[in-house]
Amino acid sequence: MRRIRTVTSRVQETPSTVTLRFFDDLPAAPGQFVMLWVPGDDELPMSLSFCEGERGVTVKSMGATSAHITRLQEGDKIGVRGPYGNQFDVAPRHILLVGGGSGTAVLAPAAEALVRGGGELTVALGATTGPELLFAERLRPLADAVHLATDDGSEGYHGFVTDVVTRLITMQSFDAVWTCGPEVMMSKVEAAASRVGVPVWCSVERHMKCAVGICDACALGPFHVCQDGPVFPGATLRRLEEFAHSHRDPSGRKLPFGSPPPTTLPPSS
Amino acid sequence: MRRIRTVTSRVQETPSTVTLRFFDDLPAAPGQFVMLWVPGDDELPMSLSFCEGERGVTVKSMGATSAHITRLQEGDKIGVRGPYGNQFDVAPRHILLVGGGSGTAVLAPAAEALVRGGGELTVALGATTGPELLFAERLRPLADAVHLATDDGSEGYHGFVTDVVTRLITMQSFDAVWTCGPEVMMSKVEAAASRVGVPVWCSVERHMKCAVGICDACALGPFHVCQDGPVFPGATLRRLEEFAHSHRDPSGRKLPFGSPPPTTLPPSS
Amino acid sequence: MADLRTRVGALELRSPLLLASGIWGESGVSLRRAYDAGAGAVVSKSIGSEPRDGYPNPTIEEYGSWGLLNAMGLPNPGMVAYRGELAAARQGGAVVIGSIFGHDASEFRTLALAMAETGVAALELNLSCPHAEGLGSEIGGDPTLVTEITRAVKEAVPLPVWAKITPNAADPAALAVAAVAGGADAITAINTVRAMAIDVDLQRPVLTHGLGGLSGPAVKPIGLAVVWQIYERVQIPIVGVGGISTVDDALQYLLAGASAVQIGTAITHGGAGLFSTLNAGISHRLDELKIPSVTALIGAAHRGTQSV
Amino acid sequence: MADLRTRVGALELRSPLLLASGIWGESGVSLRRAYDAGAGAVVSKSIGSEPRDGYPNPTIEEYGSWGLLNAMGLPNPGMVAYRGELAAARQGGAVVIGSIFGHDASEFRTLALAMAETGVAALELNLSCPHAEGLGSEIGGDPTLVTEITRAVKEAVPLPVWAKITPNAADPAALAVAAVAGGADAITAINTVRAMAIDVDLQRPVLTHGLGGLSGPAVKPIGLAVVWQIYERVQIPIVGVGGISTVDDALQYLLAGASAVQIGTAITHGGAGLFSTLNAGISHRLDELKIPSVTALIGAAHRGTQSV
């Protein structure tokens, strides 16, 4: 059911990333996402970065619509439907959280639920540059350690967060890894963790239209990310040729990750 | 919701009246009716003469469809929707039950609920002739007295049951009267009872099509018998010019009670 | 407090919520009950030249909370007997719209003359009942006949004429255009959507007539599309109907282009009280949206949207 | 155990339940998932000559359990890119029906030739999408074009051709008759019903495209009426679709005259498991009714009923 909500607050989390909060009363769990409609513009899947009380999404300015979202202000109206999808299992264990870029958005509420339930948390975050590290301060009080990595070395480890993870996972023992970020990153995390027998849960993104498991836009192997995911066991993903290799554009064509979008006829010609 | 049910038993109650039982699980209360469909024939409103366990209707052969119903056998299929309408208030009191002809069908389950709840019951039944007296044996164990009247004097008082009621109501004190039968009869019962200040509840019949309060076929003053009734306070009915005077035919024309139906164009000409 | 008044052409209405034709329409007292409960006007049952019993039962199939299927078959007491009901309805000042149906322009004209004499505020032409041979949508699906019938009625009576059109058409808006060509003062849309119920146990259709018309919440998205498309094609007012049961349903029709709306099936669950509840609800909702009046909403969803 | 097998013309199907076009149709693996779950066959997404993104979101509006509105805008990767998906779908023996759409007979013919090369078991012509300019029901509403397109495809390829017709017509059965005139081997009915959603807070249409098509339980009574009417007019098999989510829904379509049925929107709630659940349920229900086979039900509700 779609509902129109008013943005109740806006927080600039990083130079490119903004959190918008809004009132909602449908039950939501960490890992789930909503379809967020910017009236007059597009509708995009967005993970809930806050699942209780005033709900929230944390959006990184990427293309035109996400940039538009980050410019929304308190009092602006947005359309919301969902929450959709499955959730992270927050049963108390020792979890290594690995967030890349805006991927940390979906992991933060899961981390809070984990720790509240008595679980243990270690955090590794990566970003292009220091100021872009998302939710480091939100996670710090929950974690026994917060490891940071930046591409430009401006904060924490100089390099990929995957390097940090590869090291951590052999030195410390974790019950499971949660990760969200670029698919190539998640794939490396999965490889590192599976080598030492630690199960990994990845939150995956695909182009979405219906979000109710019918249109096939989000097809990933035999799964629909909108209904069967977005959280998948790494072991399942590893067996899919598409994982970290290809996704589908709005027409349904498979594209390798990182390739420029092909030209496509406008819809009504 | 319409459902197709199988007739589980058939009992010949009087020479012209038959009870059919069928399984159903929707809650039903004394006073309510169902729309009973004889596939290939018509669908008619029928009070529930049994509201618990296997439900039942008790049907008097009048015209073609009711005659058809009385010929149905165990194993035959009927369509049922409902129950619809309001109910008798069966709070424990001393009730005078006045049934005329097949009208007793709807009163019997109310009487059972009344007595089970600790109420007191006196019964007056009328019919054209002795064998047509309906549910006298069903009611006898529940009542302090069962008064009978027949038009031909073949059983009980020779004359109208209304004469019996007029006498009873001045000799004994009742908390309320329940009645169902020909409208002229109910009107006389209402007049007699209101003279001594006893409230009356009448179960009224009108032509019905939708049974969901929309088509207006069953209009009676400002009421719809299917939704606001079929059980009305006598004091309400008394104020309506139609009560005991006129009803509507399937086209919506008002007809005085007892007049022959006017000719009407076939539906699709 | 937002202003609930609206107008359909010259006809001023105290509320945009009208009672739809065929609902509570056999008895004048029932019509008046709806008006007294707050309806802006009430539309009569569709009346023909002669009494009609309609189809034998079953005439109705219920679909829980989302729909109702009916093939009543246009039961009505005929124009002569119906005068008394209209008189009863108009007692106390109810604004009544007289609905009529016929087989051709001349029957419509005769009925219009008779209906006009009863003092109704406007006429609604039923060109859209989906389940009556030689009537309703069977003639109302032909633009030429729509124009011809509308014109015949307009020439005969000085009343506003509303043409009620069918959604069972490739291009319902073309039928509205045809009604405009005949001089219609307003378009009512939609009537029920052709539909059917079949029972598996009995291996037969449920309704005696077989085919019927679907109404209720399920047809709201369909009715909205029809009203939207009509609004893009004609200049005369539109009366929206189809599946309205909530405040927002009614406002959606206004936004799509309706100047007023009718309520039918929802009366099943809401009773007459629905009119007062929805009137209050609309007023409250408009205040919340800071919109001063119902009329400010009419067609507003077309603004800023390209033609769709 | 009742026999679930049926046939649509020469095509034998292990189950009467097919996956409808546009559902799980972008990816060959998804199509195969439906087949592996028990579908009798799967219909591909409607494929055009070139890749199409479809309309921007929002493309969907949900109506609780009773309906879904969509205006996807026929997104598809184009015939060339889709070959790989079809190959993936047919791995393991899935019976695939290839759906195509085009602007005119010659585009349909070209696509049919390309589709036929992929090894599909039959072609379905989308003459009925209600929300794409110059495509779908805009051409499929014209009986002459329906005949012309069907004939062009029939002449080009040796495969069975199913014409999928629109319910947004005054007389959908006339479109089926037109398809028969063009040589169609079967009729698929219905596509979605033209509909729309409007938001009151925003005072605007919800779908980017404005108009869309309604599917799900709400359209079942509408689809049944269309299939019923087609069955009375044509001799070729009918594939029923629209709002099927339960065993009895499917059987109702068979009774109305369908030789097989397709399932679309219900997949939202049922997932692939719906096919195995419904197959088992149909088998059980037929045993209960003492009916030996699915084929015994086809058109059975017409027996003993006068034409309605």
Ligand SMILES: Cc1cc2nc3c(=O)[nH]c(=O)nc-3n(C[C@H](O)[C@H](O)[C@H](O)COP(=O)(O)OP(=O)(O)OC[C@H]3O[C@@H](n4cnc5c(N)ncnc54)[C@H](O)[C@@H]3O)c2cc1C
């Ligand atoms: C389940 C899920 C959860 C997500 N959660 C977040 C989040 O919490 N924060 C965040 O910043 N982003 C999140 N995203 C990504 C987000 O939906 C957008 O993809 C991103 O914001 C870029 O959109 P754009 O239109 O601005 O980019 P554009 O420049 O228009 O497009 C860039 C890329 O964005 C992707 N995109 C565009 N439309 C869609 C769509 N309808 N569905 C999916 N991807 C699309 C395409 O892959 C496209 O190549 C999530 C995606 C998914 C699938």
Ligand SMILES: Cc1cc2nc3c(=O)[nH]c(=O)nc-3n(C[C@H](O)[C@H](O)[C@H](O)COP(=O)(O)OP(=O)(O)OC[C@H]3O[C@@H](n4cnc5c(N)ncnc54)[C@H](O)[C@@H]3O)c2cc1C
């Ligand atoms: C709420 C209610 C409860 C009823 N309960 C019982 C009951 O328990 N037992 C019983 O025997 N009868 C009951 N009836 C009466 C029953 O519905 C029929 O009216 C009666 O059986 C005669 O039907 P027929 O078609 O055989 O008669 P016909 O000879 O065809 O018609 C005789 C009269 O029956 C009435 N009738 C026909 N169709 C309908 C209809 N759809 N709705 C109402 N009246 C109709 C008409 O007034 C008609 O003049 C009840 C009626 C109502 C309204």
Ligand SMILES: Cc1cc2nc3c(=O)[nH]c(=O)nc-3n(C[C@H](O)[C@H](O)[C@H](O)COP(=O)(O)O)c2cc1C
């Ligand atoms: C039981 C019933 C009877 C109807 N009778 C008529 C009628 O006589 N004339 C008419 O124009 N429309 C008639 N209609 C159609 C309604 O006026 C209305 O157009 C339709 O039901 C859609 O509105 P709703 O969904 O609010 O019911 C009838 C509808 C129902 C349900």
Ligand SMILES: Cc1cc2nc3c(=O)[nH]c(=O)nc-3n(C[C@H](O)[C@H](O)[C@H](O)COP(=O)(O)O)c2cc1C
């Ligand atoms: C999201 C969606 C996409 C669809 N895409 C197509 C399509 O590409 N081609 C087509 O012929 N029908 C398409 N349809 C129509 C369905 O195949 C089907 O005819 C319709 O939805 C009614 O069936 P249902 O109620 O079971 O969904 C689509 C329907 C939906 C809901």
Ligand code: FES
């Ligand atoms: S977004 Fe449509 S199937 Fe997932």
Ligand code: FES
């Ligand atoms: S039977 Fe239709 S209103 Fe009572």
